[in-house]
Amino acid sequence: MADELTPETPEEEQPQKKHKQRKNALYPGVSEELAENMRTGWADTELHGLEPIAQAGHTADRRAALSARFPGERLVIAAGRLKTRSNDTEYPFRASTEYAYLTGDQTENGVLVLEPAGAAGHTATVYLLPRSDRENGEFWLSGQGELWVGRRHSLTEAQQLLGIPAKDVRELADALTEAEGPVRNVRGHDAVIEKALTDKVTAERDEELRVYLSEARAVKDAFEIGELQKAVDSTVRGFEDVVKVLDKAEATSERYIEGTFFLRARVEGNDIGYGSICAAGPHACTLHWVRNDGDVRSGDLLLLDAGVETHSLYTADVTRTLPISGTYTDIQRKIYDAVYESQEAGIAAVRPGAKFRDFHDASQHVLAEKLVEWGLLEGPVERVLELGLQRRWTLHGTGHMLGMDVHDCAAARTEAYVDGTLEPGMCLTVEPGLYFQADDLTVPEEYRGIGVRIEDDILVTEDGNRNLSAGLPRTSVEVEAWMARLKG
Numbered sequence: 001m002a003d004e005l006t007p008e009t010p011e012e013e014q015p016q017k018k019h020k021q022r023k024n025a026l027y028p029g030v031s032e033e034l035a036e037n038m039r040t041g042w043a044d045t046e047l048h049g050l051e052p053i054a055q056a057g058h059t060a061d062r063r064a065a066l067s068a069r070f071p072g073e074r075l076v077i078a079a080g081r082l083k084t085r086s087n088d089t090e091y092p093f094r095a096s097t098e099y100a101y102l103t104g105d106q107t108e109n110g111v112l113v114l115e116p117a118g119a120a121g122h123t124a125t126v127y128l129l130p131r132s133d134r135e136n137g138e139f140w141l142s143g144q145g146e147l148w149v150g151r152r153h154s155l156t157e158a159q160q161l162l163g164i165p166a167k168d169v170r171e172l173a174d175a176l177t178e179a180e181g182p183v184r185n186v187r188g189h190d191a192v193i194e195k196a197l198t199d200k201v202t203a204e205r206d207e208e209l210r211v212y213l214s215e216a217r218a219v220k221d222a223f224e225i226g227e228l229q230k231a232v233d234s235t236v237r238g239f240e241d242v243v244k245v246l247d248k249a250e251a252t253s254e255r256y257i258e259g260t261f262f263l264r265a266r267v268e269g270n271d272i273g274y275g276s277i278c279a280a281g282p283h284a285c286t287l288h289w290v291r292n293d294g295d296v297r298s299g300d301l302l303l304l305d306a307g308v309e310t311h312s313l314y315t316a317d318v319t320r321t322l323p324i325s326g327t328y329t330d331i332q333r334k335i336y337d338a339v340y341e342s343q344e345a346g347i348a349a350v351r352p353g354a355k356f357r358d359f360h361d362a363s364q365h366v367l368a369e370k371l372v373e374w375g376l377l378e379g380p381v382e383r384v385l386e387l388g389l390q391r392r393w394t395l396h397g398t399g400h401m402l403g404m405d406v407h408d409c410a411a412a413r414t415e416a417y418v419d420g421t422l423e424p425g426m427c428l429t430v431e432p433g434l435y436f437q438a439d440d441l442t443v444p445e446e447y448r449g450i451g452v453r454i455e456d457d458i459l460v461t462e463d464g465n466r467n468l469s470a471g472l473p474r475t476s477v478e479v480e481a482w483m484a485r486l487k488g
Contacts, residue, residue: 027141035137042134045151050160053104055312058223060163062102062216067114067121069212073182075122076197077102077213078190079110088143092271096189097404098213100313105162107152109169111193116181126162127169130155172196184209207411214411217403219425224403225459227314228427229468231269232457234308235316236471238264242304243486246296246324254278254292261306269308273315274406277305282438284321284451287396298325301332303451313404317429318469319455326483328476331446335434336476339452342366342432343474346398350430350458350465354422360398363432367394370434376443393436393443399429402457424462431455 027035066075079095095106103112109129114122131154132139132146139146146152155166176183176196183200185193186209220228238261242249249256257278265272275290283289284303296302302324307316321336323329328336346363365381368390372379377389384390401408401417409417422428433453436443457468473482 027137038140039134046154047157050157052163053161055104055223056163058221059102059104063124072116073184075114076185077112078193080189082108098186101404103162111169111172124164126164126166127172128158128166130168186210210411214409215416218409219423220427227310227312231308231310231314231316232468234268235318238308239472240486243483249296254280254294254296258292265308270311271309273307273309279303282449285435285437296324300324303453315406316457317402317406319431319453320472321452327480333476335450336452338370339432339434339454340475343430343454346430346432347458352422352424352460356418356420356422359430363398393434395435398432402427402429422460424460426460428458429455430458
């Protein structure tokens with residue numbers, strides 16, 4: 001990795017130097033001659049006639065709805081800034097969901113401001129870093145300059161792409177400090193902007209803005225549904241990739257599986273939507289196993305929970321529990337088929353007008369029945385469910401909203417989400433599971449260390465639902481046949 005340009009050795013330590021340098025005022029370690037040379041001789045690379053991004057019309061509608069919800073108030077939504085990973089390296093940047101949802105932009109330091117405009121509602125402006133300045137040398141001397149990290153869009157280009165007037169973000173903090181009138185800000189993304197707004201906002205008012213934007217994402221528009229399907233389709237191919245290399249994973253570790261899926265995510269999308277869970281053997285009983293450093297053994301199960309994030313930041317979230325050998329053992333099949341039956345009941349309960357909790361209740365009822373049938377719990381089933389006794393082995397909720405965040409709409413009010421009603425356009429996961437910990441002495445030994453989860457991404461439609469991830473087999477027999485075909 002190249003190091004950033006550092007000042008040259010002082011003249012008194014360079015006895016062989018023959019030519020006296022003129023000092024550069026902005027960058028003392030650079031001669032004025034070199035600075036002058038770097039200012040000139042560059043072609044004009046401005047892009048012209050750019051078409052708006054695919055979601056520009058949808059983001060305009062979202063901003064209009066936001067404007068109507070908070071009339072007469074200045075609204076500030078930041079993308080966020082780079083975060084240090086270690087020393088002088090940063091984590092890959094991911095714009096805040098609220099900012100990307102309202103603009104379609106994904107660049108660091110960006111800020112959307114909606115200024116009150118009377119009867120017209122609001123005037124939207126997106127504040128961005130402009131192109132690297134070639135006059136002052138920033139483009140080659142700054143670690144975030146164009147020659148180091150790549151070209152940024154000019155403000156004119158950004159305006160064409162996003163359909164929003166664009167201005168220099170470096171002027172925004174001062175402008176916000178001097179501005180008057182009520183302000184709301186989505187907190188937690190940009191400390192510079194928050195400092196400028198310190199005496200103008202309240203935590204309560206800012207939280208109302210965050211909650212509104214979370215609830216606004218519950219019903220997906222046509223663009224969002226298309227992106228979720230893209231994410232799922234890429235995820236299906238990623239699962240196929242994994243099955244094809246299970247023999248290599250057996251020779252290495254769960255990380256071979258993780259890396260294989262990640263390759264698909266980076267080739268076809270922006271990234272993975274969350275840390276992939278590549279849990280083999282008893283690791284499948286750890287709900288969020290992301291260390292992925294364990295052995296992959298024939299005869300065990302692999303619980304793979306992973307999702308591709310598209311370039312527009314919509315993510316899939318799919319889980320399959322696969323027999324590493326290609327064939328389930330009798331006890332693995334028994335547990336898998338029970339989870340499948342539970343998932344079928346949950347998916348059947350997803351329809352417009354149903355309560356959000358209905359699919360969870362339907363799935364849990366089936367699992368409770370199985371646990372009573374197997375003699376692991378004393379019935380009747382209604383007693384088990386009332387006391388929540390099945391949760392020792394079911395552990396988690398049966399699903400959640402899905403979108404730009406894997407757990408989308410997380411800031412929504414309880415009455416609007418888990419106590420709410422399903423509507424066409426909502427997308428959610430249905431993901432029941434059974435997990436028998438390796439050290440659980442309350443179950444027969446043959447159960448111990450087996451974890452099974454089956455998860456699909458379900459779109460609520462006008463007349464029921466659509467399984468976006470139906471491209472992956474779900475029954476135990478179908479999974480075995482699918483794996484046999486892929487392994488050749």
